[in-house]
Amino acid sequence: MSPLAEWLRARSDEALVALLRARPDLATPPPADTSVLATRVGVRSSVARACEDLDSFALSTLEALVLLDADQAPVTLEAVAGMLGGDITPPQARRAVDRLRDLALAWGDDDALAVPPAVREVLPTFPAGLGRRAEHLTEDAAKAALAELDEEERRLVDKLAAGSPIGRTKDAAKQVPLERATNPVQRMLAKGLLLRRDAETVELPRQLALAVRGEHPMGEVEAEEPIPDLTSTAQSDVDSTGAGAVLELLRHLEDLLGAWGEEPPDVLRSGGVGVRELRRTAKAIEVDETRLALLVELAVAANLIAHDESAEPQWVPTYQSDTWLASPPEQRWATLAQAWLDLPRLPGLIGARDEKDRLLGPLSEDLRRPLAPKDRRRVLDYLDELPGGHGARPDDVAAVLAWRAPRRGGRLRDDLVRWTLAEATTLGVVALHALTSAGRALLADGPAEAARLLADALPEPLDHVLVQADLTVVAPGRLEPDLAAEMKLVADVESAGSATVYRISDSSVRRALDAGHTADDLHALFRTRSRTPVPQSLTYLIDDVARRHGRLRAGTAAAFLRCDDPLLLAEVMAKPESEQLELRRIAPTVLVSPLPLADVVETLRAAGFTPVAEGPDGNVLDLRESGRRVRGKNRPAPPAGLARPGDEQLAEIVGQLRAVDRAGTARRGSAVSPERGRPSAEATLQLLRDAAREQRSVWLGFVDTHGVRSERVVRPVTVGGGVLQGVDTATDELGRFPLHRIMAVALVED
Known part of the structure; x- marks a missing residue:
């Protein structure tokens, strides 16, 4: 058995359960025994996944183990602490090593630490920016050579020691004697202080870099998580600001549905929406293109917009959008927020260019990223850790998450943080750099509870407006739904924000009359709903348009x-x-x-x-178009991650491992002689009956119904009817073992 397998066998059941919980791929499918588990622990893909969850200090500790060649021979904890640098204390080093032990990325006692060989393959080619060792160069010789370098040579060494040990130069094309060297690269190659990799590449030996770095062999190692400068705001202010953002979001999305209901944009052959269509819509609903791109992604994700199935498909609002529009604001927001949280796409990439220099637009397939929901939650979960009303700025959040998981997110790691916070602010999940109460509930309790908390934060709807003498109407806040619908019909929005300004004109009054309102209805609307006196100019305007309206x-x-x-x-x-x-x-x-x-x-x-339309009954007909609608697509389920067994299931797997290990190490006495690869039925029955009578345990080579072979140690109770009933010594449970599935049997020696 390998040293890793032996070490795993010596771990407690609780430690093995914790290992399988942290690395669920090791338990799928359940390993047959500890040797199989040890093999899986060292598989490159599994090691890479485990490293994704390491913080910066644990990752640096793993790099230190590799630099000390712990994959080839055991090293001591003291050596690891020394490699991490003089600022790192032994308790800090032990804490990081214990974290690696918990994940089986390192094993052994403090004086004999080892790592799987695959770790070297997973880490960067040059851990901590240190190159290979030069065989001819000792550490003392490196220090002496460093002291003798001239200014140009020292500047070159300092540059390579501070970052990557690799340098590119044409001076490495050929080796020249020291007396003929004309530049620092040639001189250092001649002295053996640089390693020549090819005609244009040189490498700084590790010994020389260590001599430059002194007490910090791996550079600056951050042992603790960065502490950001937190913002502090009253939670009520955070919630009210977020509620204002929600109302703005809903208004813009309503405008988008209306615009695309009247003039749906074409679906590009490559998917998505064309740039010109996007600009046209942005101008029509008066939002910037970045915000519109997010609105489009949200609308499609929430199944409010879909493309039709025609020969020339277009992006059209769905029938579900009518239900959404009729819902209360908090319910509409909850639908959008949950769709964003589960969105397997990166709207932040919109406007960037792909490898072929093509512009990435909304709804493009190139925006698809299956891990986006997980990355999005990581950012919000950090804000969720902070007390209510406390937040952090994007750069500080990026720094903390970069320390916690430096290998996550790839080259977009820090951009993902900024995009997520910007989108969350647009949705009202985050406000003033902190989570809103509704946003916190969305993460913990789901959209229903989040909607309830948002309803509490939204301002009470107003039942009145302020009519001005210049034929404008000011809504000083959110209006009641029926009043908002009336105002949208009788006036045009001139500006929106915390207060909305409407403009009344001939065309807007005629639109209301076309919809079936009379002049008396409009007079009554402004008389009862305006907190300011109705100006005479508005009365004249309504009467004048009504007098001309409908004569035809x-x-x-x-x-x-x-x-x-x-x-x-x-x-x-x-x-x-x-x-x-x-x-x-x-x-x-x-x-x-x-x-x-x-x-x-x-x-x-x-x-x-100014004619009006008349129906068969003589009443006025409303000929306004309600907009096109299509049937929405089934909303895909959130991407399923790797199945994670529960603790009970993990405990059963560990118990099975222990049973197989005990069966494999049990000392076997008399055994049944096999006939053509398996024991005879007579001999098997006799041995099992003798064991049951004498109350002795037996070792079984058993094949289950899935054809999987395993080893068990069983204490027989009864043998008959083609079945052995016995107590499995691993679980102390009575089991049934069909005799025809027993491939080998032997008595276990006491």
């Missing part, structure tokens, strides 16, 4: 026009635009057209008239 009545002939004033109909007939409507008079006050009613009304309005 359009119906279906396909369509008809009726008016009590024959002169107005004569004016309509005289217009050049009327020719394309194919109007004809069927009575002094009635004209008919074969064209659709909507086309007749739209053409007449373009010609300067």
